Amino acid sequence: MKMLRILIFGVVALAQLAVPATMVWQRDQTLKQGRIWKFRTAPVDPVDVIRGRYIALRFTAEEFAAPAKFEAGNKPVYAVLKQSTDGFAEIDHLTTEAAGTDDAVPVESVWWWGGKQQVRFPFNKFWVAEANAAAAEHAYVENNRRDNQNAYVTVRVRRGDAALDQLYIDNQPLSEYLRAHSPQ
Amino acid sequence: MAGVRNRRAIRWLRSQLPELVASGVISSENARAIDGYYEHDQPRVNFAFVILAALGSALVAAGIILLIAHNWDDLSRATRAGVAFLPLLIAQALVVFTLMRRNESRPWREAAAIFDVAAVATAISLISQTYQVQGTFADFMRTWLLLSIVIVYLLRTSLGVIAYVIGCVLWLFARWGPASSAGNPLLFWFLLTLVIPYVAIRFRSDCDSRETATLVITVALAAMFGVGATADFADANVGAIAYAGLATAIYLCGIKFFPQPAGRLHLLALLGGIAIGVVTIVLSFESNWHMTYRVASVPRTSAANLAVVVELLFPIAAVCLASFDLLRRRAEFSLSAALFPIVTAIAWAITHLCEFPNDRWRSTRCSFAAGTVMNCYALLLGIDILARGIRTNSIARANFGLLLIAALAICRFFDNDLSFVARGVGFIIVGVGFLVANLLLFKRRTAS
Numbered sequence: 001m002k003m004l005r006i007l008i009f010g011v012v013a014l015a016q017l018a019v020p021a022t023m024v025w026q027r028d029q030t031l032k033q034g035r036i037w038k039f040r041t042a043p044v045d046p047v048d049v050i051r052g053r054y055i056a057l058r059f060t061a062e063e064f065a066a067p068a069k070f071e072a073g074n075k076p077v078y079a080v081l082k083q084s085t086d087g088f089a090e091i092d093h094l095t096t097e098a099a100g101t102d103d104a105v106p107v108e109s110v111w112w113w114g115g116k117q118q119v120r121f122p123f124n125k126f127w128v129a130e131a132n133a134a135a136a137e138h139a140y141v142e143n144n145r146r147d148n149q150n151a152y153v154t155v156r157v158r159r160g161d162a163a164l165d166q167l168y169i170d171n172q173p174l175s176e177y178l179r180a181h182s183p184q
Numbered sequence: 185m186a187g188v189r190n191r192r193a194i195r196w197l198r199s200q201l202p203e204l205v206a207s208g209v210i211s212s213e214n215a216r217a218i219d220g221y222y223e224h225d226q227p228r229v230n231f232a233f234v235i236l237a238a239l240g241s242a243l244v245a246a247g248i249i250l251l252i253a254h255n256w257d258d259l260s261r262a263t264r265a266g267v268a269f270l271p272l273l274i275a276q277a278l279v280v281f282t283l284m285r286r287n288e289s290r291p292w293r294e295a296a297a298i299f300d301v302a303a304v305a306t307a308i309s310l311i312s313q314t315y316q317v318q319g320t321f322a323d324f325m326r327t328w329l330l331l332s333i334v335i336v337y338l339l340r341t342s343l344g345v346i347a348y349v350i351g352c353v354l355w356l357f358a359r360w361g362p363a364s365s366a367g368n369p370l371l372f373w374f375l376l377t378l379v380i381p382y383v384a385i386r387f388r389s390d391c392d393s394r395e396t397a398t399l400v401i402t403v404a405l406a407a408m409f410g411v412g413a414t415a416d417f418a419d420a421n422v423g424a425i426a427y428a429g430l431a432t433a434i435y436l437c438g439i440k441f442f443p444q445p446a447g448r449l450h451l452l453a454l455l456g457g458i459a460i461g462v463v464t465i466v467l468s469f470e471s472n473w474h475m476t477y478r479v480a481s482v483p484r485t486s487a488a489n490l491a492v493v494v495e496l497l498f499p500i501a502a503v504c505l506a507s508f509d510l511l512r513r514r515a516e517f518s519l520s521a522a523l524f525p526i527v528t529a530i531a532w533a534i535t536h537l538c539e540f541p542n543d544r545w546r547s548t549r550c551s552f553a554a555g556t557v558m559n560c561y562a563l564l565l566g567i568d569i570l571a572r573g574i575r576t577n578s579i580a581r582a583n584f585g586l587l588l589i590a591a592l593a594i595c596r597f598f599d600n601d602l603s604f605v606a607r608g609v610g611f612i613i614v615g616v617g618f619l620v621a622n623l624l625l626f627k628r629r630t631a632s
Contacts, residue, residue: 002283002284006284008338009276009280009334009338012334013276013279015331016272016300017269017272017276017307019304019307019308019327020268020272020308020310021269023308023311023312023315023317024315027315027316028315031315122318122319123316125316125318127312127313163315163316
């Protein structure tokens with residue numbers, strides 16, 4: 001009985017280890033091999049009591065002109081990306097076909113209003129250090145105004161998996177920007 | 185009931201042994217043998233110690249979570265990922281040690297279980313932070329719950345079950361957005377069903393303990409949240425019958441599976457009784473019987489139909505439980521309370537005699553009739569509980585019946601067009617009823 005319990009726990013322990021390990025492996029593959037895309041951003045900073053602090057991200061690419069609402073029914077929707085002339089990602093079109101390529105990302109919700117199609121990308125939280133949260137939020141807001149659009153994120157896309165890589169403020173990774181602009 | 189050890193009865197029997205020996209009913213050898221036989225049934229571990237051990241473990245785990253939520257920027261991704269696995273590996277080693285060496289110690293089992301479950305959450309959270317893995321709180325809860333349930337059984341942890349059930353309810357709420365419904369709740373029922381065997385095991389080993397009572401009450405309360413989410417998802421206008429069925433089923437289970445000395449109610453039956461009272465008052469509002477045309481016009485999915493089946497399981501279970509005891513002439517419950525799902529179903533059927541209006545705000549003759557049926561039922565239920573209270577000399581029960589009548593009177597005071605004279609007379613009657621019933625009961629108690 002004791003051995004059986006330990007055996008069952010062995011299986012459970014493997015499952016407990018496998019869940020975070022799979023997350024690491026999948027993300028690592030995408031971050032190493034995925035195609036890199038740059039997305040322009042927009043603000044907010046709520047607190048997630050369980051998982052520390054994060055910056056909630058919005059992207060300019062999440063809204064684009066469309067003559068009619070995209071009808072997907074209950075199927076999952078993917079955004080096929082293209083690069084604009086300034087090097088940032090834009091949505092070329094929406095599709096319900098899972099292409100599994102490096103230029104299509106899944107989107108969470110789709111709605112249409114006033115001739116514009118709106119979507120939500122699944123990579124909308126950027127985790128930050130608790131000690132840096134206030135400074136990060138301040139830096140993000142300061143560099144994300146209409147008159148000072150100076151923030152973007154890089155996202156790696158590999159076979160439909162989108163991994164948020166880095167948040168850039170004034171063309172520097174957030175941590176470097178904060179270090180350079182710290183009061184000392 | 186075979187296999188069930190009634191701890192209170194054992195305590196009573198052991199206390200009676202000296203008297204039985206003194207009066208020559210049994211010999212002192214017999215008394216010693218009986219005493220020895222039941223000795224192992226005494227609680228060996230102080231429950232407070234178990235709670236403290238679990239609390240200590242939870243605090244350590246919470247501390248680790250807070251440290252990790254701090255998100256160390258100076259470490260590389262790979263190092264942070266390595267650190268994420270550390271508390272989990274320690275917790276798993278502790279579980280193996282507990283299973284091998286401390287399997288009989290309840291504080292060890294409870295503490296190891298809580299530490300392991302918290303360590304799983306810590307590992308997932310830290311990896312999520314480190315690799316910017318997205319996903320909702322609901323997704324996180326679902327994974328966590330599925331990874332935790334086996335630990336509950338392996339380490340036989342009742343505190344773990346309570347935490348798990350609370351987690352199931354949290355998962356349900358996490359999916360309720362400000363402008364969106366909870367979505368398909370069928371996974372909630374699956375997750376909740378997974379703890380039923382554990383509760384059944386605890387019930388069989390000691391149905392009279394506080395631990396078993398806490399477990400069944402936790403599951404019952406969770407089911408109430410589940411029925412709400414299921415009714416919202418099913419969108420079939422049968423939520424009233426489902427709630428009536430659930431409240432009655434809880435009451436009947438409390439009476440049937442947790443028999444108490446005459447005049448007393450088990451906590452589960454009490455919870456069911458209160459739920460019956462509350463749901464009756466809620467359904468006595470006519471506006472709750474406004475049906476909409478929308479429900480019939482929206483195309484239905486198979487998941488929504490399955491949700492309707494889940495909703496209807498509760499009234500069916502309640503009717504089966506009541507019928508079983510009635511047919512065997514062993515009914516110890518209040519018949520008026522047991523009739524609740526049937527009365528609600530009748531009121532529901534009445535509302536369907538009229539054509540549905542396009543919006544919920546419009547009343548029909550049928551919704552008024554359904555509301556009237558529920559008002560009459562609430563009044564009868566209140567009177568019946570009051571009468572039972574007086575008959576069994578129970579002040580609490582009599583006052584609960586009066587409270588039900590008073591609540592009904594107050595609700596009608598606010599939502600009806602009755603004249604002030606009629607309302608005044610109604611309140612005076614209820615107030616006098618309170619006074620007379622309590623006087624009667626106190627007099628009878630003093631006399632006895």
